[in-house]
């Protein structure tokens with residue numbers, strides 16, 4: 535009889551539970567971008583909060599870094615079927631960004647995240663607040679590398695990773711749920727990995 539030993543028996547069920555359907559574990563950190571990596575210096579960087587076309591708050595790099603910072607270790611799931619467990623991030627929670635803008639009551643229920651490379655992705659406001667999402671500035675204790683979205687990226691770990699906009703330049707409240715870059719090209723409007731919402735109609 536073949537025995538798998540203690541570690542195999544203990545680790546497998548735990549890891550299996552953390553893998554959404556159709557996903558496989560990866561130990562490295564793949565880079566996936568629709569275009570070339572833009573290199574944005576922190577001097578040129580800014581983050582803008584908009585309601586429709588109207589900017590209601592804007593921070594430069596120093597101002598943004600003065601906002602409260604939070605550390606979160608999260609599992610991430612890419613629609614191309616890799617998942618990575620326990621990824622360590624540090625950044626500013628969306629809750630703290632909205633509070634800094636004195637936004638006590640949200641203007642709409644939908645948000646489009648915008649990036650310096652022209653990328654965008656839509657996320658319902660409810661999926662960005664209550665500690666669920668942040669603008670990440672650090673990964674594994676170091677400034678976020680350009681390939682992974684540095685200086686700053688959105689992190690929405692409970693949705694497929696295309697929702698975590700790299701090189702994020704701001705958030706825009708929209709009246710309706712407006713599809714972003716990949717959502718216009720066949721990806722699911724919401725993207726819940728646990729319900730395998732990969733493509734439109736899933």
Ligand SMILES: Nc1nc2c(c(=O)[nH]1)N[C@H]1C(S)=C(S)[C@@H](COP(=O)(O)O)O[C@H]1N2
Nearest residue numbers: 564565566567568649653682696698699700
């Ligand atoms: N601005 C921007 N953000 C982006 C993308 C992109 O092309 N541009 N690609 C998305 C996709 S499809 C994925 S899977 C993840 C990949 O992040 P990573 O390269 O850090 O693994 O970033 C997402 N965020």
Ligand SMILES: [Mo]
Nearest residue numbers: 566612613696
């Ligand atoms: Mo992706």
